[in-house]
Amino acid sequence: MMDDLRERIRRTRRVATPWSDDATRGLGGTRLDELLERWANGYDWDVHERRIGELPWVTVRAGESDLRVIHQRSANPGAPVVVLLHGWPDSVLRFERVLPLLTDMHVVVPALPGFPFAAPLTTPGMSAGAIAGIVADALDALGHSRYTVSGGDVGATIAELLAAEHPDRVAALHLTNIAPQHALTADPAKLAPDAADYLGRTARWFRAEGGYIAEQSTRPNTLAAALGDSPAGLAAWIVEKLESWSDEAAFTPDDLLTWVTAYWATGTIGTSFATYAEPVTLPGRVETPTVLSVFAHDLKPEPRSYAETFLNIREYVEHHAGGHFAAWEHPETYVGDLRRAVDLAR
Secondary structure (H helix, E strand, O other), X not given: OHHHHHHHHHOOOOOOOOOOOOHHHOOOHHHHHHHHHHHHOOOOHHHHHHHHHOOOEEEEEEOOEEEEEEEEOOOOOOOOEEEEEOOOOOOHHHHOOOHHHOOOOEEEEEOOOOOOOOOOOOOOOOOHHHHHHHHHHHHHHOOOOOEEEEEOOHHHHXXXXXXXXXXXXXXXXXXXXXXXXXXXXXXXXXXXXXHHHHHHHHHHHHHHHOHHHHHHHHOHHHHHHHHHHOHHHHHHHHHHHHHHOXXXXXXXXXXXXXXXXXXXXXXXXXXXHHHHHOOOOOOOOEEEEEEXXXXXOOOOOOOHHHHHHHEEEEEEEEEOOOOOOHHHHOHHHHXXXXXXXXXXXX
């Protein structure tokens, strides 16, 4: 697989544009060339694959599906249980740096269906709601009847759905954003002034930055054909987001290549679009006690008044550093806020 990948990279046809190194127009050509050179000559996927494979993986039967999860058990059988839900364009690797900080808890990190390292998909229509049901069934099969759920991006949407559908199981939530779909149904006239202003800022963000959402949600087949066959295209599509959505220098070149290779090696870029393409119905409000961590460089951090419209926000914690992948960028800070949520669950 890696020999084929390297040969494809070396045969990449460079495509010039008038804006080749304008970062506001996407990943620059010089930056992409640097990464492709490293990917083809020097990057060692085998080292990273072995490390990832040594994590405590288990496969759980969840209804009609299999779910692969990292299941890190505490030495204390009665320890709290936390469930960590990743998003796009990442994978369970988002949480790799927090695992050593959570040895006093039982930790479950699902490889969400359709994403890298997940069990092969056996059913179509893998919406966020369907994934929430699979995760709930898997946790039941693992013997966890009460837990705190933490997540961001798509993982935050799944966390809200889990809490709404299983209030007897989800004791608390820890989120780095709330489900973005709330903005589609929120009535500005019924919101606090700063929450109504937030809807306007969100609309402007979507016009300026949301092109990837439009394509992934409406034409996933077209995009999957392009990205699934071109390492350069896949790297440009994913690395642009990893770098622009995070603090500066959050990822080394090998970190970036590992996160991208995870998609290439598993062939999951197309299936990872499912939560964008499949519709989801959100609850009007979730009463589960919630800690919302707001990282300054995330995509569109919500004001407390807006989040409280949909969630039972017990703690609203603002951080001056960190972005969309906070569990990777600032693991100690992330875990500190997660522990706040676990305390709410006691």
